Amino acid sequence: MAAYVEVAAFLPVRGTYCYSVPADLAAARVGARVLVPFGPRGVTGVIVREGGAAPAGVAVRAVRDLLDDTPAFDPELVELCLWVAEYYEAPPGEVLRAALPAGTAQSYAQRPRVTPLGEATLRGEGPAIPAALRRALAAVAAGKRARVAPLVEAGLVALEAERSRPRVAARTVATVRLLREPDAAEVARAPRRAAVVEALRGGPMDMPALAARVPGAAGAVRALAAAGIVERGRRETQRAVWPATVAPTQPLQPTPQQAAALAEIAGADGFAPFLLHGVTGSGKTEVYLQAIARVIAAGKGAIVLVPEIALTPQLAARFRARFGDLCAVLHSGLSDGERYDQWRRLRAGEARIALGARSAVFAPVAPLGIIVVDEEHDPSFKQEEGVRYHARDVALMRARRAGAACVLGSATPSLETCENARAGRFRLLELPARATARPLPEVEVVDLRTFQPDPETLLSAPLARALAESLAAGDQAILFLNRRGFATFVVCVGCGHAFRCAHCSVSLTYHRAGERLRCHYCGHSEHVPISCPKCHAPETIRRFGLGTERVEAALGARFPGARVARLDRDTAEGKGLRDLLDRFARREIDVLVGTQMVTKGHDFPGVTLVGVLLADTALSLPDFRSAERTFQLLTQVAGRAGRGDRAGRVLIQTYAPEHPAVRCARTHDYHAFFAAESAARAELGYPPHGRLIALRIDGSVEHEVHMTAHDVAAAAARLPGGVTVLGPAEAPLRRLMGRTRWRVWVKGAERGALRAAARRLVEAVEPRGDVRVSVDVDPISAL
Numbered sequence: 001m002a003a004y005v006e007v008a009a010f011l012p013v014r015g016t017y018c019y020s021v022p023a024d025l026a027a028a029r030v031g032a033r034v035l036v037p038f039g040p041r042g043v044t045g046v047i048v049r050e051g052g053a054a055p056a057g058v059a060v061r062a063v064r065d066l067l068d069d070t071p072a073f074d075p076e077l078v079e080l081c082l083w084v085a086e087y088y089e090a091p092p093g094e095v096l097r098a099a100l101p102a103g104t105a106q107s108y109a110q111r112p113r114v115t116p117l118g119e120a121t122l123r124g125e126g127p128a129i130p131a132a133l134r135r136a137l138a139a140v141a142a143g144k145r146a147r148v149a150p151l152v153e154a155g156l157v158a159l160e161a162e163r164s165r166p167r168v169a170a171r172t173v174a175t176v177r178l179l180r181e182p183d184a185a186e187v188a189r190a191p192r193r194a195a196v197v198e199a200l201r202g203g204p205m206d207m208p209a210l211a212a213r214v215p216g217a218a219g220a221v222r223a224l225a226a227a228g229i230v231e232r233g234r235r236e237t238q239r240a241v242w243p244a245t246v247a248p249t250q251p252l253q254p255t256p257q258q259a260a261a262l263a264e265i266a267g268a269d270g271f272a273p274f275l276l277h278g279v280t281g282s283g284k285t286e287v288y289l290q291a292i293a294r295v296i297a298a299g300k301g302a303i304v305l306v307p308e309i310a311l312t313p314q315l316a317a318r319f320r321a322r323f324g325d326l327c328a329v330l331h332s333g334l335s336d337g338e339r340y341d342q343w344r345r346l347r348a349g350e351a352r353i354a355l356g357a358r359s360a361v362f363a364p365v366a367p368l369g370i371i372v373v374d375e376e377h378d379p380s381f382k383q384e385e386g387v388r389y390h391a392r393d394v395a396l397m398r399a400r401r402a403g404a405a406c407v408l409g410s411a412t413p414s415l416e417t418c419e420n421a422r423a424g425r426f427r428l429l430e431l432p433a434r435a436t437a438r439p440l441p442e443v444e445v446v447d448l449r450t451f452q453p454d455p456e457t458l459l460s461a462p463l464a465r466a467l468a469e470s471l472a473a474g475d476q477a478i479l480f481l482n483r484r485g486f487a488t489f490v491v492c493v494g495c496g497h498a499f500r501c502a503h504c505s506v507s508l509t510y511h512r513a514g515e516r517l518r519c520h521y522c523g524h525s526e527h528v529p530i531s532c533p534k535c536h537a538p539e540t541i542r543r544f545g546l547g548t549e550r551v552e553a554a555l556g557a558r559f560p561g562a563r564v565a566r567l568d569r570d571t572a573e574g575k576g577l578r579d580l581l582d583r584f585a586r587r588e589i590d591v592l593v594g595t596q597m598v599t600k601g602h603d604f605p606g607v608t609l610v611g612v613l614l615a616d617t618a619l620s621l622p623d624f625r626s627a628e629r630t631f632q633l634l635t636q637v638a639g640r641a642g643r644g645d646r647a648g649r650v651l652i653q654t655y656a657p658e659h660p661a662v663r664c665a666r667t668h669d670y671h672a673f674f675a676a677e678s679a680a681r682a683e684l685g686y687p688p689h690g691r692l693i694a695l696r697i698d699g700s701v702e703h704e705v706h707m708t709a710h711d712v713a714a715a716a717a718r719l720p721g722g723v724t725v726l727g728p729a730e731a732p733l734r735r736l737m738g739r740t741r742w743r744v745w746v747k748g749a750e751r752g753a754l755r756a757a758a759r760r761l762v763e764a765v766e767p768r769g770d771v772r773v774s775v776d777v778d779p780i781s782a783l
């Protein structure tokens with residue numbers, strides 16, 4: 001029994017706190033959730049350490065309640081979360097909270113209860129008290145609000161902790177079982193009762209199943225229960241997230257490259273990080289599946305991280321088809337209840353493969369044999385608010401601690417990962433060719449300075465011709481444009497007034513659906529006015545810049561016979577996404593126009609043409625990773641072409657045909673791109689050749705933000721050498737959701753010095769209004 005425990009409370013506070021453990025809660029163990037008093041409140045926390053002595057000279061408060069009989073976390077996972085908190089400069093309790101399924105935290109409020117003395121006073125039998133106090137006491141007794149502090153002082157009222165119920169809990173279903181055979185007389189003229197008894201002879205049943213078998217079973221069961229013939233109960237069930245049955249698949253015969261990769265992964269002993277660099281369609285997924293099958297056979301479990309899993313239902317279906325119920329999915333497309341059930345199946349060991357987005361890196365899988373990070377270069381692995389962790393890097397640390405393999409897969413690895421492989425820290429496994437006989441698609445670059453794009457469809461003559469040919473052949477096409485909406489810039493041509501978001505420093509986008517102007521950052525939307533709000537001139541409002549919505553409409557007009565559909569955040573809401581992908585797979589759509597959602601790992605054999613309408617959209621972003629991002633997007637979208645029997649063709653339209661990102665995507669030459677980009681970064685000390693920490697300063701009052709930035713700048717001037725401070729400067733997205741934003745980048749070669757510098761900058765900040773300074777270790781977003 002531990003007399004004292006360290007608890008990380010689910011609050012944005014640094015550090016952990018010591019509490020004493022009352023004798024009746026002696027079962028409290030590391031990883032268990034507890035309710036603890038914190039200031040005037042009660043909060044949920046997790047025990048991160050047992051034992052030890054009470055800190056001298058400090059009053060230690062007691063744990064109020066133990067929430068888990070079986071700890072929610074294994075000790076290994078607690079340690080991982082503490083590491084994440086330390087590395088990302090985040091509060092440990094917030095990390096632990098993020099690692100649990102949403103909605104399961106409990107808190108408690110202090111509820112006033114009238115004491116026996118108070119009761120007596122109310123009956124007029126207690127001590128005489130002032131009238132105001134008496135009124136307050138009566139209010140508390142009636143469940144109304146009152147100032148309770150003086151009542152507590154006087155011993156008339158005590159504060160009791162009352163637990164709030166967690167938002168999600170296990171779902172249960174009514175069950176029935178047969179207790180005894182009825183006498184003939186008991187069911188003689190009751191055919192329904194007889195039918196229920198007959199059904200239950202095979203064993204206990206769930207009420208819904210019984211009701212399906214015996215119409216009107218509910219009434220019969222009530223009568224039988226009253227007669228003591230059956231017993232009713234409840235049983236925990238799980239919310240279904242998969243279709244009930246899926247045709248199982250068998251492992252494919254590996255290609256020689258796949259076999260070599262599998263042998264290396266299987267041969268690893270203890271922690272082993274791998275980069276599986278395989279071109280699109282090279283069979284990386286099959287390698288994951290077979291590597292995981294071996295891990296499962298050895299009695300261990302697996303975690304598979306995929307970006308935006310809701311976007312790639314095909315991948316989830318492949319895992320499900322191979323592993324059935326051993327597989328659990330965790331992603332934001334599930335309800336809190338569904339996610340909780342999936343988590344519990346993993347925690348109980350019923351499921352041993354966790355497939356999910358970023359936060360699945362914390363899934364309760366033990367013992368862990370392998371972690372796969374598919375499309376490891378994807379920026380969605382970085383959490384951009386709260387605890388700013390990178391799931392790939394946490395995966396590496398988790399695998400190291402668990403002595404597991406960690407396979408990072410991509411056709412376009414991030415520079416960081418590729419550099420790790422080049423330096424020998426990761427073992428490189430290569431799949432240089434597609435798994436089937438089809439070659440990679442032919443990629444042509446269309447110089448938009450020569451071939452001007454049609455103003456409506458954005459198609460240049462070569463791409464329009466290719467699309468017409470593809471349609472004539474009955475094939476499918478994907479057109480990629482990284483801009484949503486109808487028009488991306490709306491302006492009054494009379495006075496030049498541009499329509500911008502009132503809360504963010506960005507242009508509003510015109511959406512024809514609903515006739516609205518929308519902000520793509522905060523969701524704000526407004527009606528399109530008839531006249532200019534500034535100069536009041538009528539009919540001077542013009543729209544410029546094409547988005548996916550406009551292109552979709554224009555294509556429909558230009559190719560009347562073609563079935564055109566659009567995939568972006570506007571059409572992919574809820575069930576829309578599945579419907580759209582299913583219709584495209586059934587070839588009920590000829591041309592799919594979309595944002596980067598179309599570049600993801602889709603496998604549509606009917607697609608022979610991929611067109612990139614404007615490759616330059618990402619290149620112009622103020623981000624040192626913009627070239628890398630562009631190369632990745634171009635390569636990924638190109639990889640959607642020619643996955644069936646017919647060869648694929650890719651046309652990239654651009655104003656910058658000489659850019660390395662475009663040139664190397666054309667020749668499918670990752671290595672050339674890596675060499676050029678890596679050299680450029682080395683010169684500037686950017687990752688992977690240096691480390692970064694970003695400080696993000698934001699607040700609703702502009703001058704308070706400026707003054708905070710000034711604090712940071714002053715502290716930066718006093719820093720010792722070894723680090724470079726860039727900024728403070730206005731963030732490219734200067735205002736977001738009504739908050740002004742500045743940023744500072746701290747750059748350095750050595751992690752310790754960098755971290756110390758970042759801490760000193762944060763400590764130099766005077767508290768001001770609602771200004772926040774957040775630390776972003778290894779930042780990804782440049783906005």
Ligand code: ADP
Pocket residue numbers: 252253254255258278279280281282283284285286287435436603
């Ligand atoms: P990646 O994940 O690298 O994009 P996939 O695993 O999706 O590639 O494989 C691409 C296609 O090749 C799929 O249709 C898959 O069924 C097929 N494939 C993969 N491995 C093999 C194999 N060993 N033999 C035959 N077909 C394979």
Ligand code: ZN
Pocket residue numbers: 501502503504519520521522523524737
């Ligand atoms: Zn906005």
